[in-house]
Amino acid sequence: MSLTLLGAATALWGMKELETFANRPLMLEQARELELNRGTNARALGKELVEQGLLEGSWHYDWYLRLNPAMAGIRQGLYEITPGDTVKSLLEKLISGKVKDFAITLVEGQTLREWQAKLETAPRLNWDADVFHKVLKANGDDSGLPEGKFFPDTYSYPANQDVETLLTQSYLKMQQELAAAWQVRAPDLPLASAYELLILASIIEKETGKAEERPLIAAVFINRLRKGMRLQTDPTVIYGMGTRFNGNITRKDLREDTPFNTYRIQGLPPTPIAAPGREALMAAAQPAQSDYLYFVSRNDGSHVFSRTLAEHNRAVNQFQRKQK
Incomplete structure (x- = not known):
């Protein structure tokens, strides 16, 4: 060779x-x-x-x-x-440059305090204690009221990203979803602004996890607002109690004067009480056509709806007080 x-x-x-x-x-x-x-x-x-x-x-x-x-x-x-x-x-x-992505799920129906606990411990995410207010200011919102203004979803991020980048996505997503719901709202809703719709949606989100019930829950609250009735919804009481809530609501709690106690105040609370998802936003915008004024839990995740106080009291006796 x-x-x-x-x-x-x-x-x-x-x-x-x-x-x-x-x-x-x-x-x-x-x-x-x-x-x-x-x-x-x-x-x-x-x-x-x-x-x-x-x-x-x-x-x-x-x-x-x-x-x-x-x-x-x-x-x-x-x-x-x-x-x-x-x-x-x-x-x-x-x-x-296909770097490793991380993901975090911000759950609907949770408060910013609950989200913060998750964000603080998220892997490879740079936390900033003042991030919610910073995102609001950066987007022209000087209200200082961040609760409910961030959209619950699963967000991906690369290693060592600032949490402000992630939450800016969440904030802008909520503005988009809220604007879409407000645009298609039913006529003559007793809501003065998209922000009031957001507040109502947050209450609906806390009251039920069942998709088919959300429009009915919304109808109850809308009907009560129209009649000038107090909303009398427990999740608002719990939110107003803050970290004092230990899992139970007493009669004293229901009588307490807080800005969020809808057993005491007229109309909606001053801010959302949690992060509503898209379905809750749409339920608030397009409630069911119903004359229900009351509902009570069956203790299985579903509710009994009533038109009159007498019907409601019977349902309460059956499902809450266990009376025949």
């Missing part, structure tokens, strides 16, 4: 060897994080992979980079390496 043919054969063998190396799975049994800081280059990454026991030390890695210079353009960030990843697929991931 001539030297030329020998050299060509050796080069071909080397190329196949490098291709085999590049497509061989890393030595990894479970997913793990890989963080690339600013300034980390592809050669330094190779050494780190060896140090972490993911890659055997050899000449293959450096030569693969020499023959594939485009593979050296890795980007900083937090990535996830999974079983089955190869040198080639990992470098492609790092070149594309």
